[in-house]
Amino acid sequence: MTNFDATKQMFHVPEGVIYLDGNSLGPLPVAAGARVASMMADEWGEMLITGWNTAGWMAQPMALGDRIGRLIGAEAGHVVLGDTLSIKVYQALASALSMTDRKVILSDSGNFPSDLYMAEGLIRSLGQGHELRVVAPEDVADAIDETVAVTMITEVDYRTGRKHDMAALTAKAHAVGAITVWDLAHSAGALPVDLAGVGADFAVGCTYKYLNGGPGAPAFIYVAPRHADRAVPALSGWLGHEAPFAFDQAYRPGVGIERMRVGTPSVIQMASLDAALDAWDGVDMADLRSRSIALCDLFIAQVEAATDLTLASPRDGAQRGSQVSFHHPQGYAVMQALIARGVIGDFRAPDILRFGFTPLYIGEDEVRRAAAILAEIIETASWDKPEFHARQAVT
Amino acid sequence: MTNFDATKQMFHVPEGVIYLDGNSLGPLPVAAGARVASMMADEWGEMLITGWNTAGWMAQPMALGDRIGRLIGAEAGHVVLGDTLSIKVYQALASALSMTDRKVILSDSGNFPSDLYMAEGLIRSLGQGHELRVVAPEDVADAIDETVAVTMITEVDYRTGRKHDMAALTAKAHAVGAITVWDLAHSAGALPVDLAGVGADFAVGCTYKYLNGGPGAPAFIYVAPRHADRAVPALSGWLGHEAPFAFDQAYRPGVGIERMRVGTPSVIQMASLDAALDAWDGVDMADLRSRSIALCDLFIAQVEAATDLTLASPRDGAQRGSQVSFHHPQGYAVMQALIARGVIGDFRAPDILRFGFTPLYIGEDEVRRAAAILAEIIETASWDKPEFHARQAVT
Numbered sequence: 001m002t003n004f005d006a007t008k009q010m011f012h013v014p015e016g017v018i019y020l021d022g023n024s025l026g027p028l029p030v031a032a033g034a035r036v037a038s039m040m041a042d043e044w045g046e047m048l049i050t051g052w053n054t055a056g057w058m059a060q061p062m063a064l065g066d067r068i069g070r071l072i073g074a075e076a077g078h079v080v081l082g083d084t085l086s087i088k089v090y091q092a093l094a095s096a097l098s099m100t101d102r103k104v105i106l107s108d109s110g111n112f113p114s115d116l117y118m119a120e121g122l123i124r125s126l127g128q129g130h131e132l133r134v135v136a137p138e139d140v141a142d143a144i145d146e147t148v149a150v151t152m153i154t155e156v157d158y159r160t161g162r163k164h165d166m167a168a169l170t171a172k173a174h175a176v177g178a179i180t181v182w183d184l185a186h187s188a189g190a191l192p193v194d195l196a197g198v199g200a201d202f203a204v205g206c207t208y209k210y211l212n213g214g215p216g217a218p219a220f221i222y223v224a225p226r227h228a229d230r231a232v233p234a235l236s237g238w239l240g241h242e243a244p245f246a247f248d249q250a251y252r253p254g255v256g257i258e259r260m261r262v263g264t265p266s267v268i269q270m271a272s273l274d275a276a277l278d279a280w281d282g283v284d285m286a287d288l289r290s291r292s293i294a295l296c297d298l299f300i301a302q303v304e305a306a307t308d309l310t311l312a313s314p315r316d317g318a319q320r321g322s323q324v325s326f327h328h329p330q331g332y333a334v335m336q337a338l339i340a341r342g343v344i345g346d347f348r349a350p351d352i353l354r355f356g357f358t359p360l361y362i363g364e365d366e367v368r369r370a371a372a373i374l375a376e377i378i379e380t381a382s383w384d385k386p387e388f389h390a391r392q393a394v395t
Numbered sequence: 396m397t398n399f400d401a402t403k404q405m406f407h408v409p410e411g412v413i414y415l416d417g418n419s420l421g422p423l424p425v426a427a428g429a430r431v432a433s434m435m436a437d438e439w440g441e442m443l444i445t446g447w448n449t450a451g452w453m454a455q456p457m458a459l460g461d462r463i464g465r466l467i468g469a470e471a472g473h474v475v476l477g478d479t480l481s482i483k484v485y486q487a488l489a490s491a492l493s494m495t496d497r498k499v500i501l502s503d504s505g506n507f508p509s510d511l512y513m514a515e516g517l518i519r520s521l522g523q524g525h526e527l528r529v530v531a532p533e534d535v536a537d538a539i540d541e542t543v544a545v546t547m548i549t550e551v552d553y554r555t556g557r558k559h560d561m562a563a564l565t566a567k568a569h570a571v572g573a574i575t576v577w578d579l580a581h582s583a584g585a586l587p588v589d590l591a592g593v594g595a596d597f598a599v600g601c602t603y604k605y606l607n608g609g610p611g612a613p614a615f616i617y618v619a620p621r622h623a624d625r626a627v628p629a630l631s632g633w634l635g636h637e638a639p640f641a642f643d644q645a646y647r648p649g650v651g652i653e654r655m656r657v658g659t660p661s662v663i664q665m666a667s668l669d670a671a672l673d674a675w676d677g678v679d680m681a682d683l684r685s686r687s688i689a690l691c692d693l694f695i696a697q698v699e700a701a702t703d704l705t706l707a708s709p710r711d712g713a714q715r716g717s718q719v720s721f722h723h724p725q726g727y728a729v730m731q732a733l734i735a736r737g738v739i740g741d742f743r744a745p746d747i748l749r750f751g752f753t754p755l756y757i758g759e760d761e762v763r764r765a766a767a768i769l770a771e772i773i774e775t776a777s778w779d780k781p782e783f784h785a786r787q788a789v790t
Contacts, residue, residue: 025447033432033435036431044423044609046409048409048422049416049420049741050739083658084632086657087657109644117646121630121646122520124629126520127522128522206659214435215661216664234520236513238508241512246744248508250515251515262482264479264480264610266664268609268610268664272435
């Protein structure tokens with residue numbers, strides 16, 4: 001049984017703050033500061049350039065990949081860290097497209113915009129008449145047909161928390177000969193993922209949300225073992241070369257997932273992420289999932305009992321990720337009022353109040369207090385103000 | 396007059412080490428640990444997600460871009476940080492190619508392999524019959540003709556330190572209608588660069604070498620003002636969107652250089668880099684250059700007086716960057732022996748001993764001691780050993 005009292009002690013949340021935005025940026029792990037300080041002073045400071053080997057910096061993108069791989073059901077040795085999620089989306093998509101003659105990239109309107117933008121840029125670069133076909137989330141399954149080259153789907157919707165059925169959509173895609181690219185930005189560390197079990201082809205994700213690696217922590221990419229040695233990395237950087245230190249003039253892709261490496265990894269960020277991942281060592285993902293659903297259900301019940309807010313997330317926990325969203329026409333202003341009271345969630349245009357429930361450090365007490373404060377704000381304030389300009393610099 | 400005694404105090408070099416590899420990874424700035432610790436504890440820890448605005452994380456890639464821009468002669472507001480150098484090479488090259496119908500990318504065999512690999516990958520993606528034409532460094536000027544779309548040149552050769560004439564090559568390129576992409580990996584912080592003055596089109600570079608940002612510090616990209624609002628970013632990520640937080644489904648490139656941003660920047664790495672850049676505040680680049688040439692000249696003179704090593708770098712300081720290389724058939728083993736004696740340079744296949752001279756923290760005393768130790772090693776050891784397998788995990 002996972003000890004969530006113990007994991008809660010592993011994170012710093014400021015006094016008086018109820019942090020319901022770990023789905024955007026996870027909080028500081030208590031151990032991260034010392035880990036980074038040691039990496040800087042003892043490794044960079046003392047080992048200098050030799051740290052690449054002596055301190056294992058060069059191997060760390062694969063080592064951290066395996067730590068994350070355990071949480072997402074990846075085969076060992078098939079996940080590597082690096083770059084940002086947008087870059088990894090691009091690589092996965094370009095690789096997938098290189099395996100098929102079909103031209104349609106299927107995605108949905110609930111996908112995070114950067115995935116769509118990266119696809120747009122790739123299509124323009126390829127100049128081969130590819131089409132980005134964007135359907136409503138509920139129409140994805142029906143839209144997977146023989147014209148589809150690649151499905152590019154984010155499992156959990158960043159605004160509503162609506163969760164796709166990864167197993168069913170992957171099976172459907174494979175049945176019609178399409179390749180799957182899964183974005184796990186709101187899945188990794190939020191719920192059990194079984195990449196190997198569902199037979200996913202490519203997956204990508206970030207490590208600064210539920211994995212708590214810190215702002216700008218590197219992304220990860222997974223390539224199924226059956227594709228790993230034929231995937232074309234598209235962004236063919238030297239650290240993805242078969243022999244980076246031979247300094248050959250011609251590119252030869254490295255073995256398996258290592259070819260998805262591009263340039264020099266962010267070693268200071270990785271030190272922070274490494275400390276953050278310690279919190280997962282004793283976590284059973286099934287325990288995490290049941291607690292996550294219970295916390296979300298409780299929040300919905302408390303908010304609906306005290307307000308007339310409209311739920312923007314699926315009511316059925318099995319259909320949700322680890323977040324709950326409500327609509328409010330003055331959502332931005334409501335969220336500012338919440339933040340002023342110490343309840344940090346976030347606002348997503350046009351009218352979404354979004355709250356992440358991260359069992360590693362959020363419990364029932366925080367859920368009840370957050371719901372009560374939200375209810376007070378909704379009840380007492382006057383919201384018939386001019387439209388606020390929606391600006392909030394968070395992911 | 397630049398006070399190099401003062402800058403030397405701003406870096407930590409371990410007792411007994413003569414560090415001649417700052418051209419690969421700069422040493423730890425004394426202030427970096429506290430700056431990063433504060434960013435983590437006071438910003439991430441206390442501000443959580445609001446740090447993106449409150450602590451200025453979102454604006455930092457542009458702010459740091461301007462600090463670096465001063466060192467490379469860029470117009471204010473035209474340099475932005477992010478990603479790795481390989482990614483920025485790809486963006487610059489893709490943008491440049493989109494501005495011309497010509498098909499030839501001209502580079503030279505002294506370029507860093509990752510630049511060539513990224514060009515290879517881009518050409519494959521484009522599938523339009525582009526050609527990567529690689530000539531010897533000394534033939535670059537003559538090879539710039541009307542067939543050339545883009546010159547992709549690293550100003551200073553990573554192995555030999557040979558320095559191209561950026562002004563002359565840029566002028567030649569423009570005279571024949573070609574676009575220039577300059578890689579400043581071994582230039583930024585190593586010597587004066589005058590991007591605006593020479594009329595460079597695109598430039599990219601890294602910040603973990605002479606700029607001492609730490610392992611994995613972000614890269615930078617410059618786009619000339621005349622191109623900045625029409626450059627196609629190719630890797631079109633959400634932070635390069637005109638309005639990232641509008642979460643539009645369609646990509647619209649941001650204003651000027653901001654469009655070259657892709658995903659979430661590495662905030663912890665930027666804190667370290669920010670501290671590192673403080674060392675440059677009082678540095679006059681002309682002073683730096685004359686001191687750099689004097690240190691390199693002294694090293695050459697001392698080594699040649701005591702050994703029969705063959706110089707691999709140009710003898711004329713004006714033709715060199717801030718490093719000196721010598722050939723040795725057992726270069727890897729010699730470098731290992733040097734490192735064991737506390738002199739850290741590096742080895743580059745097939746036979747290059749490479750030594751970087753970074754005036755911010757290296758002086759005449761270190762140069763004389765390093766030359767003496769190298770001479771002792773060459774004189775006393777027996778090098779008729781079986782060929783060593785050249786492996787060294789450094790950039």
